[in-house]
Amino acid sequence: MKAAVLTAVGAPLEIQEVPISKPGPHEVLIRTAACGVCHSDLHFREGHYPTRLPTILGHESAGIVEAVGSEVRTVRPGDHVVTCLSAFCGHCEHCLTGHMSLCVEPELQRPADQPARLGDADRPMNQFLNLSAFAEQMLVHEHACVAIDRDMPFDRAAIIGCAVLTGYGVVSHTAKVRPGETVAVIGCGGVGLAAINGAAIAGAGRIIAVDRVAGKESLARAFGATDFIEASDGDSVATVVELTRGGVHHAIEAIGLATTAQDAFAMLRRGGTATIVGMIPVGQKLSIDGWQFLAEKKLQGSLMGSNHFPVDVPRLVSFYQSGKLRLDEMISRRVGLGDIDEAFEEMKTGQIARSVILFD
Ligand SMILES: NC(=O)c1ccc[n+]([C@@H]2O[C@H](COP(=O)([O-])OP(=O)(O)OC[C@H]3O[C@@H](n4cnc5c(N)ncnc54)[C@H](O)[C@@H]3O)[C@@H](O)[C@H]2O)c1
Ligand SMILES: [Zn+2]
Ligand SMILES: [Zn+2]
Missing domain, CATH: 3.90.180.10 (Medium-chain alcohol dehydrogenases, catalytic domain)
Incomplete structure (x- = not known):
């Protein structure tokens, strides 16, 4: 063969x-x-x-x-x-x-x-x-x-x-998004778009898509995003916090970069959960402000949703x-x-x- x-x-x-x-x-x-x-x-x-x-x-x-x-x-x-x-x-x-x-x-x-x-x-x-x-x-x-x-x-x-099982699963199985909760998805490739669709199926409230490619906006909205942030426009963390008046319940990182994984954690509201599904290259480390754990923020990984x-x-x-x-x-x-x-x-x-x- x-x-x-x-x-x-x-x-x-x-x-x-x-x-x-x-x-x-x-x-x-x-x-x-x-x-x-x-x-x-x-x-x-x-x-x-x-x-x-x-x-x-x-x-x-x-x-x-x-x-x-x-x-x-x-x-x-x-x-x-x-x-x-x-x-x-x-x-x-x-x-x-x-x-x-x-x-x-x-x-x-x-x-x-x-x-x-x-x-x-x-x-x-x-x-x-x-x-x-x-x-x-x-x-x-x-x-x-x-x-x-x-x-x-x-x-x-x-x-x-892979893409759909992972994107849908990260929302429904790993993060366990509940109806009405707010979700940010960073990265709108196959996995991120499926996560947006999964969040819509789960009944999420606001679904905020983030990507550096402006052309992804119409796709993200077609999959269920209510808002789109062009990452290269500036500080997507500040925009998410402002849009949601304090941060999201769930942030899903679907790119595989240490910086955007840190962003996912930073854009959470008190008690929120960041789920990292992107594959961060072996050897790269994240840096997180330790005091933020006092706000009961959670950071977790997801393998194949x-x-x-x-x-x-x-x-x-x-x-x-x-x-x-x-x-x-x-x-x-x-x-x-x-x-x-x-x-x-x-x-x-x-x-x-x-x-x-x-x-x-
Ligand atoms: N954990 C798992 O089980 C699992 C399963 C499948 C895929 N993955 C990983 O998920 C990630 C996404 O996979 P994919 O196939 O959807 O990738 P993809 O290349 O199709 O999509 C990545 C998206 O991220 C955007 N992007 C890249 N850099 C950015 C930045 N700095 N800021 C904002 N947006 C940016 C791109 O424009 C693109 O839309 C990869 O790291 C992949 O290896 C993990
Ligand atoms: Zn895959
Ligand atoms: Zn077994």
Whole structure:
């Protein structure tokens, strides 16, 4: 199968033929139909986060099940599925206490003494985040995908797998926004726009979007923002505090910068919560005024929106089908597998919401 391979940090992706193994007892072979390009892929390509090379990036996909292992009960060949990097074992402490997106049990990967899922003995390929979706086929653990309604278009299904699951989840699961509360979302890319949409679904009061690109205003408003602040215009913290007469109940950072994470904390009202979903490069630290904890402000992280993806993804599909979740507007461009580097360059400008790779 063809795949976009990363061989060195910062290098362009190379389209190569990569062998793929057959499903083991708990594995599923998927024919990839569509895959979104997420900023997290770019962080790994640029070395802001480490990953073992060579690898195939990509983790926001949908496709059709081609074959399943002998023990797989959750999906069957022909099923349309959305994948999720939050593979879970189902029996560790995280899974049993409802925090399955924190599961890191080694059984989700193949043991080192077995042939790799991707590549061959001469050149084993490291699987990226349990998936490696910039490829015509994926071989994944059965708990890394969920079946969806076959009427759901693949391109829109794919972006649920990371951006939407994360943006919706950070609001509903991690921050637990209550009706009427005020929410600021810093960064209006795929994740931030989905967080704005999630806040609207949760019944938030004022939803304030912040981005440095002025062109994001109309998109942010279409997703449910009531206000938009162009970050480059000045101090977005002061503007948020003024607009809300004292600060927001929730601030969501969806960029991945230490400065905007600090801003998220600074724009909270007393008792408010800042949730950082952006991936801040490894090694960077935040600086926060310690006395602010006396105002009972809270600072927390969110991994993949603290999802329960086998439950969340079908619900998000039905939210789309009933018009509550905006996915059509989130896809700015549809591209081919060979266009990923170009999509990364466009992503760096902040002008687009999401590029989605379509496979034939
Ligand atoms: N925690 C998780 O589980 C998780 C999951 C998915 C993505 N992420 C991370 O979330 C972040 C957002 O991902 P994305 O795919 O939506 O990214 P994106 O590149 O599509 O969007 C980022 C947005 O931030 C804006 N921006 C950049 N710098 C800014 C600044 N200084 N001030 C204001 N706005 C600014 C850009 O204009 C753009 O609209 C990334 O760091 C990504 O790695 C984290
Ligand atoms: Zn992602
Ligand atoms: Zn587990």
